[in-house]
Amino acid sequence: MPALKKTRAAAGRYINGVHAARFEMCVSAGDPALIVAVLADIVKAYGVARLARETGMSSDSLEQLMAPESDPKFSAIVTVVNALGLTLHARNRH
Numbered sequence: 001m002p003a004l005k006k007t008r009a010a011a012g013r014y015i016n017g018v019h020a021a022r023f024e025m026c027v028s029a030g031d032p033a034l035i036v037a038v039l040a041d042i043v044k045a046y047g048v049a050r051l052a053r054e055t056g057m058s059s060d061s062l063e064q065l066m067a068p069e070s071d072p073k074f075s076a077i078v079t080v081v082n083a084l085g086l087t088l089h090a091r092n093r094h
Helices: 002-014 017-029 032-046 048-055 059-065 074-083
Strands: none
Touching: 017 032, 032 048, 032 074, 048 059, 048 074, 059 074
8 A cells, every 4th residue: 555655646746736627627527538538638748658557557558548539447547547646526516
């Protein structure tokens, strides 16, 4: 567990507030394609190879996951989001 905490802390240094705000807005909008597109931008900013090492996923898998035509599994999205130090939030729409 300490290694994961260290990884999340390091991720936070590379993910700026603009990235986090854009991601939060896309999650709130509920558009899966938009969520993946913004997450892809964040992954590129962070570094695909670095994220691959930290998640245990291959760089090719990450690039396929973030491709515009992809329909990624939710578990893969959660893995990437957690590794980047981001969170998914749920709340009532009304």
